[in-house]
Amino acid sequence: MSAPPARAATIVDVARAAGVSRQTVTRALHDMPGINPATRERVLAAARELRYHPSRFGRGLVKPAARTLGLVVGDLANPYYGELASAVLALAAARGWHVVMAEPASAADLAAGADAVVAFTGTAFPDPAVGAPNLPVVEIDPPHPHPRRARVAFERATASAQAVDHLLARGSLRPVVLDSTTPPGGSSRAAAFVEAFRARGVEPHLAHRTSSFSQLPPGTDAVVAFNDLDGLRLLRELHEAHRAVPREVRVVGVDGLAVGEFTTPRLSTLAIDLAEVARAALDLVVELTDAAPGAPPPVRVLAHVFRAREST
């Protein structure tokens, strides 16, 4: 009967429709005592009719609101980021925080909707939009430290060295390290492996992560994949090419994906406790928020662990 509303209904619209004042609407909506049941029904009916939904902003301004954390992760379709996000969600809920998520492409947009941001993308988090300086940002494993952002740094040297020792001890002397950068070797995960090989007198071949095994140098007897998903792809390719893993070729992934436990062979990998990463990130949000203005941003270092499974 009524024309479609140009804007969403407000509490005043409901009050007018029900013939009461705004505070009576609030009372009805929040099931507060001291309201005539008949009045309440009338208000609720009007609210339903108008599809009234209270404005988050009006309410947030006047009631202590949940802190809202912005979370930016690489790609949720990769279970690695999914696990991290899942851990952050659980921890945030336990603290009563809300979590706004965004893909890296629209990360800058988060500044408007979050009180702080945790970013885990493999690249640098873009500077927040104009109008939102001083947004506390925590980066997980960023390519470069930032002078005003807290960060969770990954320690890879130890685990990479263990993996390399493991490979060498089993006779793999012609290793390839796969990487996402051009030229390959620029990412910290690849760099840690390259360094470990060199420290032991072995010069690994470098190639892009998208290389198939057939494109690698003949004689290749070990491959360090860029991540576990790539490692699984490689395992599949080697199976189809009738190359025995680990006898002829050894494969190491990075990430510690649970699904690497269910393949044949199980994928050896560099793992990190993502629940711990999540906890460190949330702790840093608090620390950074409370830090003195000039103080250097806090840092947490978390180490990878080499998990030898069957592919090595």
Next chain:
Amino acid sequence: MSAPPARAATIVDVARAAGVSRQTVTRALHDMPGINPATRERVLAAARELRYHPSRFGRGLVKPAARTLGLVVGDLANPYYGELASAVLALAAARGWHVVMAEPASAADLAAGADAVVAFTGTAFPDPAVGAPNLPVVEIDPPHPHPRRARVAFERATASAQAVDHLLARGSLRPVVLDSTTPPGGSSRAAAFVEAFRARGVEPHLAHRTSSFSQLPPGTDAVVAFNDLDGLRLLRELHEAHRAVPREVRVVGVDGLAVGEFTTPRLSTLAIDLAEVARAALDLVVELTDAAPGAPPPVRVLAHVFRAREST
């Protein structure tokens, strides 16, 4: 020097610290024209010193704000939900919406922070908290239709029948259907398979999804797993028990996980296009919001597809 602030700094605090008015602070913060550069610097410095970050609520009240979608998914560590979430995030960003995420356990809390909710959990979405009736809710594949919620329904009968025909044609006549409910057979995904088997004169054995293969009836020659992750686990167990797949035992999963392409053997599965599911859900949010008060909630039906890979 100054005592720690009891509350976050507001624009008035910054104005006072810089010795200007509130609108001058706004001007400096938003890089607006018509402000003395020296004044701007002074304001920005004060803002930094006070760690001032504008309130989302104050701003949201006065500027047209992004719509915020609440998204509740089962478990992000499962790439199935991760893929869906990833698709929703991308689509939402394209429309300029924000996305607040929560785990099912804290889903009710979303009512305070979202303008609408999309829920995909395998169970019924809890009724939103008091004070937020009329919150538009879109459920994906809910166990039961809800009188006021829109929903994306999954059509499983066709694909399940195809999978069953495929199994039967290859001689698997003693199938087991695994399920998450107690007793098993209560979930819609399991029910669709059971029905298809019965329609063809075969009575499948039912067991709980956590059953290991060794606990299934002797002679079992086909297993319908509850989901792909379970299917991969089963594949691994069969490999260790030296049972040939698919020759002795055929395995079907449900979800269409990408990782099922990289295992050996590749996992046959019932897949659904999650990008399409995401699009349907977001479209329903809009439809539901615009719908007439009394109108029945809109519904979209999306069908699974049987993807025969190597495990059958």
Next chain:
DNA sequence: CTGAAAGCGCTTACAG
């Protein structure tokens, strides 16, 4: 170039 006023939608005291 800068400030005083009005108003966004809500809830919380306080009157009646």
Next chain:
DNA sequence: CTGAAAGCGCTTACAG
């Protein structure tokens, strides 16, 4: 049991 007033933090016209 119900309503008038004040105020949360911000931006947008409008004066000066």
